[in-house]
Amino acid sequence: MKKQKVEYGLELDPNADYKMEWLHERDKKNFESLTKWLYLGADIKDSGFAKVGLTMGDLSSRSSSSSNPNYYLFCAFKCRDDLTKTEVEKIERSALEYLELISTNEDGTSNRASHAESGRLSECFYNINFTNFFISYHDYLFEKFSNKFIICGFGDDEGDFLDCEFNQKFTQQEKNKFIRMILRW
Numbered sequence: 639m640k641k642q643k644v645e646y647g648l649e650l651d652p653n654a655d656y657k658m659e660w661l662h663e664r665d666k667k668n669f670e671s672l673t674k675w676l677y678l679g680a681d682i683k684d685s686g687f688a689k690v691g692l693t694m695g696d697l698s699s700r701s702s703s704s705s706n707p708n709y710y711l712f713c714a715f716k717c718r719d720d721l722t723k724t725e726v727e728k729i730e731r732s733a734l735e736y737l738e739l740i741s742t743n744e745d746g747t748s749n750r751a752s753h754a755e756s757g758r759l760s761e762c763f764y765n766i767n768f769t770n771f772f773i774s775y776h777d778y779l780f781e782k783f784s785n786k787f788i789i790c791g792f793g794d795d796e797g798d799f800l801d802c803e804f805n806q807k808f809t810q811q812e813k814n815k816f817i818r819m820i821l822r823w
Contacts, residue, residue, distance in 0.1 A: 672696060674721055675803075676730055677714035678775060680768060681706065688712075688763045688771050690737060692730045694723050697803065712772065713816070715779060716788045716801040729783050734761065736778050741766050769819070776800060776820040797821030 651658065675697055679689035689709070697714050717726055734750075741749040741763050751762040763771065779787060780800055788801035799820045804813045 674717040674719065674726055675714040676717065676726070676733065676779065678712045678772060679709055680712040682708045682710060684708070684764075685768050686765045688766055688768055690730065690734055690761050690763075690775065692726050694726065710807070711805055712768075713802050713804045715776070716803065718786055718788065721786060725786065729779070729786060732782065733775060733778055734759075737763065737771070737775060740774055741771065772816070773819055776802070777822070780820075780822055792817055792821055797823045 673693075673695055676690070676692050677697065679691065681687040693714075697711060717729075738748050738750040738759075743749060743765065749763045749765050751760045751764055752758065753760050776799065780798075784800070789798050790801045791798050796818075799817055799822065802817070802820070804816060808816075
């Protein structure tokens with residue numbers, strides 16, 4: 639999955655002061671940025687699997703897995719361009735902790751996987767409802783960290799959501815369906 643660069647088409651007002659110029663440049667950098675993402679991976683054959691991750695680079699570096707050919711990036715949430723790696727990592731850690739708390743089996747055990755050899759917690763979750771997981775992930779980021787992401791509006795005042803790049807295998811109709819699931823007013 640690779641995000642194509644899109645040029646920022648808004649022109650700066652010729653009468654703009656230095657504050658408006660700064661805002662214009664900030665918005666241009668955020669709009670055109672191809673880096674700094676929190677993503678959600680999925681498995682084409684296991685609808686109960688999800689992987690949460692981050693990349694400070696191009697999304698294509700995270701869109702496949704040598705150990706799982708069924709893995710793909712479902713979507714990625716675009717962070718502001720001025721965030722540091724430490725800030726993005728802190729947001730990811732917080733989201734993983736939240737998702738672990740809400741993703742449990744009936745007996746209360748976590749659906750978050752551990753690495754086989756080290757026993758350390760992984761970024762992978764099994765036996766989850768993927769749609770609910772996706773919505774919960776978005777909503778947590780939106781509610782707790784919306785000032786760290788790019789916010790988009792949908793339709794004529796239908797609601798807002800975090801700028802989200804969906805896998806290119808989805809049709810525009812499917813992407814719009816997913817966006818409507820995460821709209822917030």
